Amino acid sequence: MAKQFGIIFACLAAGHLLSYIPGLNIPASIWGMLLLTVLLERGVVKAATIAPICKFLISNMAFFFVPPGVALMLYFDLIAAEWLPITVATVVSMLLVLLVTGRLHQYLHYRHKKHRHGNR
């Protein structure tokens, strides 16, 4: 257990160091995630070694986020004042992301397939 926590927190700590790189506003935790992926890919860390702790942390992610959600009570006035732009922008943008990502990926796939077929 100590080893698993050690690996995760070492990545996180190194991520905090990297997050001071000026110009790039990348959160420390994202750096940590990328570092862990690199360590796994390079074989420095074995997937089986950290699998239990990763499963635990990922499956409980929703719980860890409860406190920032509770902080919402501080902003009820702000939401009441700006509910219209918040709602419209969020809904339209979400649908646009679905549309663009899905259509583009599908298009690239079929184009690639047709291309390969044509070369034969």
Add this chain to the structure above:
Amino acid sequence: METVDTLLHTPVVLVSLTILIYWGAGWLSARFKSALLNPMVITIALLICFLKLTGLSYEDYSESGRMIEFWLQPAIVALGLPLYNELRHIRRQFFSLLITEVAGCAVGIISVVLIAGWLGASPEVIRSLAPKSVSTPIAIEISRQLGGIPALTSAIVVVVGMLGAMTGLKFMEWSSIRRPVSLSLSMGTAAHVMGTNRLAQYGDRYGAYATLGLIINGILTAFLAGPIVDLLI
């Protein structure tokens, strides 16, 4: 009465209360299987009601809150494992994935920032909306980095996830997006963990691609949100 008051100001008591509520909410949502009964949403709503009723302020809760929230960061680091597991898929179709994800990510940030701006949202709110498609823990960190309000971001992210999980498949059917892989990828990109959960029930392949979409969009948003927001406001 004084004892109750002291107890309520003991961080461990409020942490325990949070865990108990979350446990109960999880039981409820498992019992009634509904996208609306999200354990996280129920817990947040009940805790806010509890604090309002007992007259505690958010500051009274925040010490307990920090103990729980602390674990968000290692949890994001842990996502490195599923990312590693998906590397095989990523390598095989690196360019189509990269193009798709960059487009999806940029469209998500640009559209939400522009629309909110046109409708008169304040800069602070716009900054909080920018990372809305990304999974909550990542979005909170990005929002903080951008100068937004993390709490507002987390609420929006949950709403986006719920909407995506409820309407996403129907919407893509209308937009003739039928390839399972494309469908899963866009659900993960647009509606993060909640969209992924919706698809996981169809099989491992759906879940894997949705996870891929959510992780890549998380990373890209971390890199792109800052420059795009600075450019647009």
